[in-house]
């Protein structure tokens with residue numbers, strides 16, 4: 159092997175990004191999404207109760223704006239994160255399963271073929 | 281002596297809360313063949329997983345080409361030239377030999393080049409280019425996984441139990457190929473449970489048991505008595 163190959167190898171290794179494990183980040187985003195969802199619902203309900211607890215229109219608008227609207231925004235953002243990462247998880251799991259099943263299927267076909275072959279050769 | 285191309289420094293690794301590697305050190309130079317030996321469950325495959333980036337060590341450093349790459353993604357390491365042949369099979373059994381080689385073209389090499397090099401090295405595969413890989417003999421399947429690995433022009437090659445379930449004669453033949461690969465400058469880390477054949481082609485040997493390096497040194501210095509002690513003792 160020539161020096162060039164070693165050179166490009168060390169260069170590529172040198173350029174590698176060393177972010178923390180991706181799996182960790184994914185898990186945190188999933189949890190964050192879940193938390194956002196719960197907090198949003200809580201905030202929206204809280205805002206709603208506060209708003210209906212007063213007859214002052216100005217207060218009502220303020221409560222709705224800070225409680226309910228921000229709450230709704232959190233719900234939507236949280237749900238988006240949550241769905242995005244739980245679907246990714248599920249799809250990955252599913253893909254692994256498919257690959258696995260496909261492999262064992264092939265093994266069965268091959269061993270069946272072999273069996274037929276030995277029987278025919280008899 | 282140039283710097284080692286691959287180095288493990290005090291690596292600890294665990295599955296969940298169970299620690300499997302308790303501080304392992306290893307160093308491989310360019311074009312060197314290092315045999316990693318040890319009984320079942322010693323942590324050999326776990327070490328391969330750490331080196332290839334599949335398993336993140338809980339502490340310690342993985343150094344490749346002089347750089348600390350602990351925590352780098354396995355696919356990025358592989359793309360750079362750190363190639364792994366895992367335990368069991370590293371091929372697609374339901375594709376033909378030729379299609380398996382086609383899968384290696386992702387590395388940017390032309391299929392015709394890969395085929396030419398492969399068939400020169402393993403003439404037996406050339407007769408079987410249209411056969412389903414899964415229907416070949418175990419030895420031929422391992423030749424194919426070696427060929428696929430070489431097609432990517434690796435700098436470091438990790439082999440996990442190449443010999444599993446194969447006849448001694450075939451194993452010897454495979455290790456001749458490994459020696460030839462190392463002679464071209466590729467650094468090779470070979471995991472083997474049964475030592476004799478691999479010690480013939482290895483420069484260094486490392487004996488792992490219970491997640492620790494028990495003995496390490498020149499392959500020629502590791503005798504039957506040392507091996508027997510490690511496999512049978514404690």
Ligand SMILES: Nc1ncnc2c1ncn2[C@@H]1O[C@H](COP(=O)(O)OP(=O)(O)OP(=O)(O)O)[C@@H](O)[C@H]1O
Nearest residue numbers: 295300318319320321322323324325326327367473
């Ligand atoms: N995915 C896993 N989850 C939990 N424990 C694991 C996992 N893989 C391996 N282990 C455990 O880690 C220890 C070391 O396993 P490892 O596969 O590294 O051994 P090995 O030296 O390669 O053995 P063999 O010669 O049988 O291949 C064993 O006790 C095993 O049970």
Ligand SMILES: [Mg+2]
Nearest residue numbers: 324325326367
């Ligand atoms: Mg193993």
